[in-house]
Amino acid sequence: MQLSKKELLTFHRVTIDPAYDPLAANLSGANSGVKDPITKYIDAFRHWNEQYEILDINVPSNLPPVSGTNSPNNIQSPPYSNLEEHCRLLLCYLWDNFISISKAQSVVLIGVGAAFPAIHQLLLNRECREKVDCVVGFLNDKTQLKILKSHSDEYLSGWYRNIARLWVDAANPAWDGGDAERRISKGRYGKVTKSDSTTVASEIVRNEVVEFVRDIVKRNEEPMSE
Numbered sequence: 001m002q003l004s005k006k007e008l009l010t011f012h013r014v015t016i017d018p019a020y021d022p023l024a025a026n027l028s029g030a031n032s033g034v035k036d037p038i039t040k041y042i043d044a045f046r047h048w049n050e051q052y053e054i055l056d057i058n059v060p061s062n063l064p065p066v067s068g069t070n071s072p073n074n075i076q077s078p079p080y081s082n083l084e085e086h087c088r089l090l091l092c093y094l095w096d097n098f099i100s101i102s103k104a105q106s107v108v109l110i111g112v113g114a115a116f117p118a119i120h121q122l123l124l125n126r127e128c129r130e131k132v133d134c135v136v137g138f139l140n141d142k143t144q145l146k147i148l149k150s151h152s153d154e155y156l157s158g159w160y161r162n163i164a165r166l167w168v169d170a171a172n173p174a175w176d177g178g179d180a181e182r183r184i185s186k187g188r189y190g191k192v193t194k195s196d197s198t199t200v201a202s203e204i205v206r207n208e209v210v211e212f213v214r215d216i217v218k219r220n221e222e223p224m225s226e
Contacts, residue, residue: 008037008045009055010118011091012112037201041110044210052108057094059087059115087118095126106220108213110136112200118144123148123160134213135164135190138200139175141171145180147188164190165212167199203221 004164038056045052099107109132111119116137123135124130139145145168148160166189174180175194184192 005050005105006049006102007055007099007102007107007109008042008052009057009094009099010041010110010112011057011059011087011108011115012038012110013034013059013115031054038112040201041206041209042076045213048210048214049199055094057090057115059083059090078096081083083114084117087115088121091115092124092126095122096129099131100126105130106133106217107131108134108136108217110209113140113143117146120146120148123156124150128155129159132204133163134216135160135168135214136209137164138195139166139168139172139174140197141169143168143172144186145172145174145189145192147183157174159192161187163216165209166190166192167195167205168192170194170196 022187045054067149078175087183105126109119109122111117116139119135119137145166148157150156166174168184170173174184174192183189195205
């Protein structure tokens, strides 16, 4: 895999829009569709800057247990926590074997739902600051909002707050009026906006993401052009 100097990595799950066949009295695979709003983000990035190479990682809905056997009987829809662990292992593998050793200098990470914590763990456990420009996340009601804090890197938290743009579902416990919501108001997680299940598909939000990334990339490139 040859990577360019500019990379957009999208990490998410796709959902199937099933079509029912009344004649056969079952679901029609041929007529079912895939709901994937992230494809429009990819199109928007390509329209803005054709230099970005796209790594679109789709997390399967059915996965074997992390420590399970190879038996087909173990292939199932995993618990949410297990799904997050699969995402973490996959993203760290991609980083260690491809991105970290590539020429990529401007990496944009977009994570949706259970895939977003994998990005958080990647930034915490790998040296990413020289390559990652922006982090965009869409957190559902099950995804825990966490502060990125490292005991070995005192600058990591401040760097992350400046490059993170998150949309968090209104049903997420982060909005229950406790410590998390107070931290949101102080910008401890980056810039966070309350959202709902339709937010990721919003054209307004999509344009805001591209503008947010464009501003940070431009700011990072300015010293290089002087």
